[in-house]
Amino acid sequence: MTFERALDRVERLLTVLGSRLLESQKRVSESAAALAIRQAGESSIIASISTSVTASMNAVLRWVYWWHSTEAKPEDVTPEHLNYTLNTDFDSTLLSATEIQALVAAWQSGAPGHPAAQSADRGDSAFGEDE
Secondary structure, three states, X not given: OOHHHHHHHHHHHHHHHHHHHHOOOOOOOOOHHHHHHHHHHHHHHXXXXXXXXXXXXXXXXXXXXXXXXXXXXHXXXXXXXXXXXXXXXXXXXXXXXXXHHHHHHHHHOOOOOHHHHHHHHOOOOOOOOOO
């Protein structure tokens, strides 16, 4: 399998997982514990991928840091010098369905999404100051 085909396959799998995280839940009565258990598996897969990417990015960034520094060996660059961490909190319950739709619509219209995503991640209102 070529790298491009493997990358396409991974992208399709991640798209499916991402859509499952944001899908509207069934209207059948379900306890909060049962819902949490059902979503935990899907969230843990994406969190594992995020953790793996974090480790890889740290390795690459430490090599780059070493290349431009005065450290004798790459192993001398420690987490105190440089530490990169991707978010692993993929709990979509911080936003209401209306807020998610508004964020996606804004992103699709070309609005910068990074500050809004950070705000939503912290649980703040996605639309700036709390109204």
